[in-house]
Amino acid sequence: MVAHRRLSTVAVIAVLAAPSAVARQQNTTAETRPAFEAATIKLAPPDVVRSNRVISTSPNRMFIPGMPLTGLVYAAYGDGGFNTSMSVRGGPDWANRTLFTVEGVAAGPATGRERRLMLQTLLEQRFALKLRRETQTFKGLTLVVDRSDGTLGPKVKPWSGVCPETRPALVFEAAWQRLQTAQPSPSDDPDVPYCPTGYRNGGLLIDGATMSTVAEVLSLPPARALLGMMTHDRTGLTGRYTMELDFLFPATGPAGAGPPPEFAGPSLSTAVREQWGLRLVPGEAPLKIFVIENAQPPAEN
DSSP states (O other): OOSOGGGGGEEEEEEEOOOSSSSOOOSTTTTTTTOOOOOEEEETTTTOOOOOOEEETTTTEEEEEEEEEHHHHHHHHHOOSTTTTTTEOOOGGGGOOEEEEEEEESSSOOOHHHHHHHHHHHHHHSSSSEEEEEEEEEEEEEEESSSSTTTOTTTTEEESSSSSSSOOOOSSOEEEEOOOOSSSSSTTTSSSOOOHHHHEEEEEEEEEEHHHHHHHHSSSHHHHHHSSEEEEOSSOOOOEEEEEEEEOOOOGGGGOOOGGGOOHHHHHHEEEEEEESSEEEEEEEEEEEEHHHHHOOOOOO
């Protein structure tokens, strides 16, 4: 996550995948994007905590308890993961302050990508949202395979196709989707892990995920506080893996200010190299920037 982005924009998504009844959109425009069959947007109740959770309670339903417009832009225009290589800027003051509850119902089962396209349509219709898109290059770290023979480390194995029966306790949890089948489909989201993924007590758990998710997890505050910059995937690996990293991350935020000397960046880099067979090297990566040029309070439902 870049400095321009607030941590609160991280979305946690639980997706129940099913065969899609909505035609997959390629190179979509405002005219060709799918739309929800029915949708409501209203002010969130006062007791709703700003959490930026996008919930799919069934294959054709999306529910967002309480999220500001800036968070909704991340959810709609991002890749379904942590969106660490994306930044939303501009807009009126209320766009990052006022929380909205959003519900959408598709005509039939829809993939996570299709629901994101539907949310784009909804935001542009109800908020009169207009965005300007830019791309910048940022300096950071790139994740590459360390060994010339391509062998990965002892804490990496190909995903078995099965998620654990017991959900682990995780923080900074990634978006994830529980699939009815382990076989990737044309609607597969490479940036969304199939099983619960995130920071666990004493390290990381990454399950049913691609290396793009690995780079995103290393770009979140616990790891970025040690590495000093964002991480981007350059491994060239496209499979899904189960990976664990044994590493004691310091607390983040005010309580974790001023981490002790043993939390120097190279120690995390060494753990990644020894346990995963991956190396962190300086490099450049694209940053997608969405500038809110126009937004109005949502129209009547």
